[in-house]
Every structure is written in C-alpha cells, then in structure tokens.
C-alpha cells in the first residue's frame with residue numbers, strides 16, 4: 001500500500017471506532033480481516049496512525065475545526081507527526097486509494113492553525129470533566145504532564161531473574177537494541193518509531209523460555225517497592241493475569257509463599273501458564289469458587305498484601321488511548337467502590353506489623369490518596385508509611401527527585417519517571 005492509501009485506511013478505521021464506539025483493537029483487527037492484501041507493515045502503519053490520532057484527538061480536532069475522522073487524522077499528521085501542510089497536501093491527492101484533496105479551509109488550518117488559545121483539556125488531550133482532578137495532582141505541570149501522557153510508549157520488558165540477568169538477556173536480545181530502563185534494575189526498553197510495529201517479543205525464544213515478561217517499568221517498580229522478603233507470606237489479592245505476582249515471586253527468589261487470587265476467575269486463568277513458563281514455584285493460586293472467600297483462612301496472617309487495584313487506568317493512556325475518551329464519572333464511581341471493598345479485604349488479611357501495598361495505574365487523586373484516606377478512616381489500627389521511607393527501605397532513595405510525593409504515597413508519570421502513571425502507597429497495620 002502507498003503511504004496515502006494507508007492514511008485512507010486509518011481514516012476509515014477511525015470513523016468505525018468513533019461512529020460505532022468500537023474498541024480500537026477490534027476495529028483494526030476487522031479491517032485486517034477484510035483487507036487481506038494488506039501486509040504486516042501496512043497494518044502496523046495504519047494501527048500506528050489510528051492510535052496516534054486517538055492520543056491527539058482533542059487537539060487535532062481543535063486545529064482542524066472538526067471532530068470527523070478525516071479532520072482528526074489531518075490534525076495528527078500535522079501536530080504529532082510534524083508533517084508540513086504542503087507534504088500533507090501531496091498525500092491527500094485524490095488519486096486512486098488516496099484521500100480526497102484538501103479543501104481551502106483544511107489547507108489554511110494546516111498552514112497557520114495553532115493550539116495557542118486552546119483550553120488545557122484540548123491542548124493536553126484529556127476529557128474536560130477530569131480537569132480539576134488532574135490539576136490537583138499535577139498543578140503547574142498539568143500541561144507538560146498531559147502532553148507526555150498523550151505520547152507513544154516504548155516497549156518495556158522485565159527480566160525474570162529466576163532465569164537470567166539483565167546483562168545476559170539484553171545480550172540475547174541485541175538484535176532489538178534494548179537499553180536498560182533508567183529506574184528499574186530489571187528493565188529493558190525497546191523504542192519503536194511512529195508506524196513501526198513493536199517487535200513481536202512473544203515469539204522470541206527469550207520470551208518463550210520465560211526469561212522476560214512484557215511489563216511497563218512503572219509496574220516493575222511498584223512490585224519492587226512492595227519489597228517482599230524471601231520468607232514472607234504474601235497475598236496478591238488482585239492478581240489478574242499475574243503480572244505483579246510473577247515480579248513478586250522473582251523478587252522473593254522463589255522463597256516464602258505467595259497466594260494469588262482475584263475476584264474474577266476468568267482474569268486469573270492465564271496465570272497458571274505464565275507461572276510455569278517463568279519457573280515460579282512459590283505461588284499458590286486460589287481461584288474463587290462461588291461466593292466463598294478464597295483466602296479467608298489467611299485472615300490476620302499476611303506479612304504483605306498487594307492490592308493492585310481495579311482502576312480507571314488513566315495512567316496507561318499512552319498505551320490505551322481509546323480508553324481515555326471512554327472514562328465517565330459513573331465508571332470512576334464504580335472503581336471507587338471496588339477499591340474500598342478490596343482495601344477492606346486487605347485490611348482483614350494483614351497481620352499486626354504487616355503491610356498493605358496499594359497500587360493503581362491511575363493518576364486520579366480520588367482513587368489514589370482518596371482511596372487510602374477512606375481506608376484509614378474506616379479502619380483504625382492502620383497507618384500510611386511515608387513515601388520517602390518506602391523508597392529508602394526498597395533501595396530506591398535516589399528516585400525521590402523524579403517522583404511526585406502525594407499525601408499518602410507516590411505518583412509516577414511519563415514526564416517525571418518515563419513510566420506509565422503508577423501510584424503506590426504502603427499502609428502498615430499498627431495494632
């Protein structure tokens with residue numbers, strides 16, 4: 001396909017996502033199925049442009065004065081890809097498979113339009129109703145933080161230390177030019193350009209042998225900050241597919257015991273194969289059955305309870321740009337209720353002196369400090385440990401300058417730490 005034909009395809013897919021409210025991945029997959037002539041390079045380029053357009057939807061629409069898919073793609077080519085108006089005009093030639101030629105208005109906007117007078121939610125590409133929450137956490141840095149959260153994310157891998165060192169695995173992946181992540185001692189980062197396909201790590205021998213997991217550096221750090229000790233009894237209460245469970249198991253060098261559970265049996269199911277592949281031997285999976293609590297027998301006994309809470313995922317907008325336009329006040333309310341429920345469960349499991357580590361991949365204060373404040377209010381006998389102490393105890397004191405300290409925890413962000421927007425708070429049972 002020509003570059004112009006790929007742009008036409010991206011406009012078509014984006015229109016499908018917008019008009020039929022379809023998840024981007026599904027719309028792209030369907031497009032690929034019904035256009036079998038498109039090669040993998042074409043599909044990657046189309047997907048890259050669709051995701052960039054979703055990341056820059058508000059600012060691109062503002063630039064072009066229209067919310068239509070064609071306008072959003074045009075604005076994205078100008079703002080995100082930095083392509084000059086004349087070059088865009090050549091791509092929009094109206095020839096076979098190319099998009100229709102630019103109108104005078106489109107050409108004018110591409111040539112002289114700017115975001116100078118755009119309101120913060122437009123310039124920063126986020127839903128307007130979240131402005132006050134985001135401003136509360138980012139303050140003066142709101143614009144630059146949101147700009148960073150609207151960029152493409154690199155591919156991060158966590159080296160599984162049960163099966164090799166970062167140096168060894170990095171050398172095996174030399175063909176992908178990985179670089180060490182700046183903060184996590186276990187991370188390897190692989191950058192890929194606009195329209196380039198992320199390398200298919202899942203079919204690489206290094207992945208198949210369980211030497212690496214795909215995991216954002218922020219998620220790796222959250223597990224490391226939980227700082228499990230080798231003899232600990234750990235409950236991973238929201239284990240899902242096991243991303244953090246695997247990281248905890250490696251940090252404990254396969255010693256002690258981790259009980260991994262989740263309210264949703266289906267989300268937990270993939271964990272078995274992943275544990276096997278990673279060579280993890282200290283995890284007991286507790287699959288919930290009916291209404292019975294799968295970890296009730298551990299009440300008051302856990303040294304560490306990890307709550308990797310269900311959340312809006314606002315910190316992962318770089319990777320899931322269509323999700324940012326779907327967050328609604330109602331869905332935040334639902335998440336807040338789930339967070340309170342799961343934190344109460346954690347409080348019942350932790351032993352006196354033990355710790356609850358509360359993690360979200362969100363940057364919204366309501367579901368971060370707000371959820372911790374609610375727990376502390378409901379449950380006397382718990383106290384938040386300062387973020388500075390958490391960092392020092394886990395050996396990450398040098399990260400203090402990069403992080404944003406909140407009332408009860410710490411906030412990572414693409415701008416400050418080059419990670420997804422993870423939040424971590426540590427709460428100790430004092431009585």
Ligand SMILES: C[S@@+](CC[C@H](N)C(=O)[O-])C[C@H]1O[C@@H](n2cnc3c(N)ncnc32)[C@H](O)[C@@H]1O
Pocket residue numbers: 237238239240241242243244245261262263264267308309310311338341342345
């Ligand atoms: C952020 S995801 C977990 C991701 C996982 N820890 C990982 O690293 O791959 C949150 C999980 O919390 C689970 N969940 C929601 N409410 C819960 C509850 N009350 N108790 C336990 N798990 C719950 C969801 O089913 C979901 O799998």
